[in-house]
Amino acid sequence: MADLDELKRKRDQLTAKIQQAESRQKATAKKAQDRIKVLVGAAVLHQQTQSTEKRAALLALLDGFLTRPAERLAVLGEDGQGSEAFKQLVTPD
Incomplete structure (x- = not known):
C-alpha cells in the first residue's frame, strides 16, 4: 500500500x-503576441496619422471597433474626435 501511495504522490508532483x-x-x-499587437498598432498609428484624412479614417475605424465605454473615452474622448492622449500620439512634434 505504501508503494501505491508513493506512486500517487509522484504522479501528483509530476x-x-x-x-x-x-x-x-x-x-x-x-507575451510574444502582445508585443506583436503593440508593434503592429504603432505601425498603423504612425501610417494612419500622416494626414488629416487618414487621421479621420482611423477615428472612424476606432469608433466602430471600441465598444467598452471606458476604452471609447480613453481613445476617442468625450467628443469622439480623440482624447488628449490620442491627440498627443498622432500630432507630429
Whole structure:
C-alpha cells in the first residue's frame, strides 16, 4: 500500500510540474503576441496619422471597433474626435 501511495504522490508532483510548464509556455506565447499587437498598432498609428484624412479614417475605424465605454473615452474622448492622449500620439512634434 505504501508503494501505491508513493506512486500517487509522484504522479501528483509530476502533474503539478506539467501544469507549471504549460503555464510558463502560455505566458511566453501571450507575451510574444502582445508585443506583436503593440508593434503592429504603432505601425498603423504612425501610417494612419500622416494626414488629416487618414487621421479621420482611423477615428472612424476606432469608433466602430471600441465598444467598452471606458476604452471609447480613453481613445476617442468625450467628443469622439480623440482624447488628449490620442491627440498627443498622432500630432507630429
